[in-house]
Amino acid sequence: MAANWQSRTILPGYTTIPSSITSLSFDPYSELLWSGNSHGQVCSLYGLDGERYTSYMAHRNSPVKELCLDDRGIVTLGLNGVKGTKRSAIGKWMVEEPRSSLEAMSMSPGSSEVVAGGNQLDLLVLNTNSGSLVRKIEVPEPIRFLKPGPRSSVVCGDVSGNVQIRDTRVSKAAMQHIQPHKDGLLGIESTVGVVQLGTILFVEFTLLTCHDRFGRVVPEPLVKVYDARMMRPLPPVSFPSGPSFVKIHPRVSTSVFISDLQGQFHVTDLSTSTGTYHMLDISSYVTSMAVSTTGNHLAFGDADGSIHIWTDLEPGQPENFNAFEGIQLDWPSEVQTPPRIDWNDRTPLNSIGLPYYDTPLLSSMPLHMPLPDSSPMFNPPTPIPISVMKGLRTDIFPAHAQNPPENKGKRNLTPSRKAGRSGRNRIGGRQSDEPKFISEQIRDNLKNGGVNNRPRLESRVENLELDISDVANMPKHYRKVEIKYSKFGIEDFDFGFYNKTPYSGLETHIANSYTNALLQILHHIKPIRAVATSQTTLPDLKDNCLLTESGFLFRMLENGKGVNCQSANFSRALSSFPQAKALGILDADISGNHNAPYGNMIQSFNRFLLEQMSVESWTFQPSPQICNNGNMSPISQLLGIESLSVSMCTDGCGSRSVRKGVTHVIEFMYPRKTLSNEVPLPVDFGSILCASIIRDTLTKHVCPVTKQFVPLHSRRIVSTFDSQFPAVLSINAGVHSKENLDIWLNPARRPGESPYSPKPEYFLPFEFGIKRTSDNVQVVTDQDKYDGDMAIYSLKAVIAQIYPDHDSNHLVSIVKISDDELDDNSKSPWYIFNDFLVRNVSPVEALSFSEWKIPSVIYYERKNVDKCVNFTALNQKIDPTILCHDLSISWNRDPKRIKHQVLSEEELPKPGSLVAIDAEFVSMDREEIEFRSDGSRSVIKPSKLSLARVSVLRGEGDLDQKPFIDDYIHTSEPVVDYLTEFSGIILIHNAFTYLTLHSDGDLEPSTSRHTLVPLKAAYRKLRLLVDMGCIFIGHGLSQDFRIINLFVPRNQIIDTVALYQKKDSHRKLSLRFLSWFLLKQDIQLDTHDSIEDARAALLLYKMYKAFEKDGRLEDVLDDIYSEGRRLNWRPPANATTTTNNQISTTPTPTPYEVKIPPQQQSQAAATGSFATIPTIFPSVSQVVSSGIPSQNSFPIVQSTAPIFNNERQAHRDPWH
Known part of the structure; x- marks a missing residue:
């Protein structure tokens, strides 16, 4: 061949992921070039320009091994299947062979069938129209290569190096068989046609194993040619670099195209053994090769995903892949580009317009149209339960999980939506029994002339009666309550709507909030509260102490009122x-996992918490004697039952073991179901309590003597004397079955009672007596049968698991308030604590249970508990000298960064002492917000912030404004965002710059250069300041104290946000704006500094007192708000600073000028001291008496301006 081959173009692979071209084929019926890559993607390109026609994923997790085309579409081969597709990329059929590994495929000549083979010992013959399996042909060896043969046969190359010609119409042995080389094949190519000798020709080449190259498999430098009719070899073609791909010219069967991996290809004429060599411009290696039906184009695919096209046509000749017109391709219709609109803030929306429509739009659906609760319209989708997400499998597509048994219900039935989640067919609607946000109430009050409509809403909640028999009539105070967030945050939620009592509730939307029910009970049990609060006074720096944290929480609940x-x-x-x-027992879902077994979790938590508190209360050294037994920890003295667990082998060996122990929680053991011929076991409260304390069980165990697996009899013997029975009994109800619940709902008679006597109304008694017998305990619930040796217990609290429907549950606690803490207006001493909902209820509600109200935990307290316990040994006050100690756990604290000076003992605060405070925080979890279709937003999960730095300044005295606390807080939890712009906290400190490389920095002991303390140490200092009666001055303190988790009475808080807020305005001014306007100071320019912010708040407070004393506060507020509206409530950038040694062009604020009273005018005229009268304050004496220093705080501008006659300032704009 004398053709002049040259490179025509290089086309990209059009793949999103870099991949090699594993297969190429020119379409014999259209002007398309098809390619398949190593990621299973097939792409077709039109013409030599390579315009992409179609692209689709043919095989996942498998390369495209082969491409076969007919007039109806394309068939592709992957490792695990064969797929038929139209040219428009619409799938027709898919045949999967997951257990096999397919390697080769070929069209069967003269039929609409395709043959595929691989590692399995048979060939699959498939119909290209339907994908159905026509037949299977057995082969002796796995197939590596398949090519079309004469008539209806195919040429097969197997893994052993054998080449066979098989008829695909019958499942019989091969027609002809040769073995070109014993070491195997690397490729095969065939063609059917008449050549010079009238022979039928197919060409193949092999890869040989060369032993002199250390066993590496290398290509044989020959292309062997065989006569297919006589099955005899013809003269081979030499190719020194080792052939990898061979293609035969479709029109000239004596012409062969040979290529190697490096990009060198040879065009050879077999009849004359002449040819030409060419080299591809390639940076990787060749992975595939194809020739067009005209023989004028060659395509090479490389490992980089590019396609190289060569041609032997001269310029000006038609460059078609086929010699005929072929199939007309379907191209997408051209979409008219809409006209471009210049969009800006002033462009009206109606200038865009809408397309013409002749049917109503979905958005015009009337809002009053009734919709079921299962409709997605106006109702948020139901979240996937956590129990399902834990079992989610993502290794197989699509991701799937098994539905747990507790979530299974009736088939093909949509469960009803939970109360509070249904939109009730309203957009942005609110349930009629939910409160409005505080901002909405204020706005409505202003509209209604001060009339508040909330009492009517509260009356519906307060007047509900208890109907214990029907879940549909469940009282509203038993339903789950949720915190709603407005754009003003949680401070805008009306908690007071849910609680009108003097007893504080606990908020939700924090992790493990299901524990609120038990924490409320422990708080109202005075002996436990006393031990926990006393633990907070100890100098214990252990970060995670549940007893100490409980004590701090109980102090907040006690002071919260x-x-x-x-x-x-x-x-x-x-x-x-x-x-x-x-x-x-951890519940990380702050919104509440409705399907979590909270009843079981609270019982496990009750066990764990009391055991952990017992261990932690050993911190008292020596252990104080609270009850009669001082050999145990304080918590064990209050709740522990000393016992001996006796285990005896019943196999006759007589082995016996005794183990001492302390039981803090009694687990209810219900009697087994008796047979019809057995005497029923007692199921009253007293009998079950006795059996649960003794726990007489028979279990199989390994005998320590005989080493045999034999029945072991275990029994608990109470060693506690009657007088030493614990002050508090904790009982886990353990209602795990319908039979257990029936015992509570249908109380049985006590043993010995007449069968004709009426059954008790409730299973749970208000009180009972207990005493120890020789080897057992006796429980008496009849008050007439008490004796003097018994310990009498009365019901203190109950935790119930509430099921408002079958898809959700939560916990509530019903607690009896002590007589000395009971509110005078209470109708009964019983209160229900449903998180932050607190309400006075009747005593019956503590004893009544139903299928929607299941008991979980019960607490009893001794009636004479005040005589049984002695708290004189417990300290209830924190040592105030901790404010005089400089504590730091930083390894390399820089003395230059110490900005505080601890208090001396003479400076210790007294009730009413002024301190300024500010805190900085870091984010531990990000906020999740839901945006609805109507444009409204809802906070699904608030951001979780943690204290990172707290600064407290002296508010008076010789060291006024000097910090005495400036602590950075060490945190062991992962920090999501350090909020450096707002907190000033950084990740890692470098001598030249601040870098965010890893989670070390200001809050890590090894890298922090500041005063670093544990959270508990800083919290104890703040708790001490609250207890000492200090008055805290700051800006936005309510939010700071909320995040710190510290309750401060309102009479101890002075918030400059409220001081400088007008009564008729909702606008709250920022500290930065107030400092710039009043103090003439720019703060918070690059970042926030808690000392700077606290000092600014202190100075603002003192200015407020001066304005108030002078009677000019309202005028000042008018000026501030007037200037704020003019500047959009933001101070000008760098208003009082200089940049690049140039004075800022921002005008300096004009001094505030006021009229001096006549008395001062006469005094000033007599002394000539107009120039020395400050314009911010009426007299210098007032400035000094107010405690504001004359330097380093804010400038006191002096003026010689004339005195104005009006009572207001001369102009209103000068305040900046």
């Missing part, structure tokens, strides 16, 4: 225990 609190610090400590995670 009805103000909602939260157990965030307790929850953080609980989450740090690996045992808690192993027990499954």
